[in-house]
Amino acid sequence: MKLYGMVDSGNCYKPRLLLAKLEQPFEHVEVSSHTGATRSAEYMAKNPNGMVPLVELEDGRLLAESNAILLYFAEGTPLLPTDRYARGLAYQWLFFEQYSHEPYIAVRKALLTVPGRAKDATPERLALTLERGNKALGVMEKHLSGSDFFVGNTMSVADIALYAYTHEAGKGGFDLSAYPAVSDWLARVAAEPGHVPIEWLP
Structure with missing residues (x-):
């Protein structure tokens, strides 16, 4: 699993912090808006919105938006209430x-x-x-x-x-x-x- 993001971004920190708590392994791929990397053709093919974070799951499916990523990985854990x-x-x-x-x-x-x-x-x-x-x-x-x-x-x-x-x-x-x-x-x-x-x- 790959997590595309910027090390100094709060939005990108959210899923990193959650995955650390869940002890879920992932590969961080630095893609920075400061360098224009988020607007590259290669990255835009993955996320046409040209923003980070973005998760690429093991099966190749993609999920963007930091809070959507939080909800996806928190499903079935104590970090997402069942009530x-x-x-x-x-x-x-x-x-x-x-x-x-x-x-x-x-x-x-x-x-x-x-x-x-x-x-x-x-x-x-x-x-x-x-x-x-x-x-x-x-x-x-x-x-x-x-x-x-x-x-x-x-x-x-x-x-x-x-x-x-x-x-x-x-x-x-x-x-x-x-x-x-x-x-x-x-x-x-x-x-x-x-x-x-x-x-x-x-």
């Missing part, structure tokens, strides 16, 4: 991560740290991503003030999805000390069995 409502909550947080969290927290980090994105780091864009990123962190803070994890009191794919960019939010100029429940949750996730850092490769 219908709890499962719905996990989906809720996965959608929240992609629509209300990643577009601001991850994008602001990229604007400030990726040289090729500097031209897009206008004062207006930085202000918007800061405002909406803090709004997302506020939603998380409120929830985590009464729960150890995002779905009940055990770790799930929802935590993996939200951890990936939240734990590096400081690089985007977000002050995590203003969110003590989020900070405590980050420490709990990092202390869970099988945890690996974002730079980890098999």
Whole structure:
């Protein structure tokens, strides 16, 4: 099995972290948008959307989109709830991560740290991503003030999805000390069995 992705991408870190926890072997294939590799004809033949991560299963089937990959590999494991409502909550947080969290927290980090994105780091864009990123962190803070994890009191794919960019939010100029429940949750996730850092490769 091959996992195409970028070592410094939070979206690509999500499946790496999940697969590490599940002790599922895979081959990492570095395909970086920074070098244009995601737009190569060879890669576009596998994923016409030209984005990473992408999983190529042992039988050659392909699956894209980080949260879809999480759901695929978490199926039948404790990381995906079997209770219908709890499962719905996990989906809720996965959608929240992609629509209300990643577009601001991850994008602001990229604007400030990726040289090729500097031209897009206008004062207006930085202000918007800061405002909406803090709004997302506020939603998380409120929830985590009464729960150890995002779905009940055990770790799930929802935590993996939200951890990936939240734990590096400081690089985007977000002050995590203003969110003590989020900070405590980050420490709990990092202390869970099988945890690996974002730079980890098999």
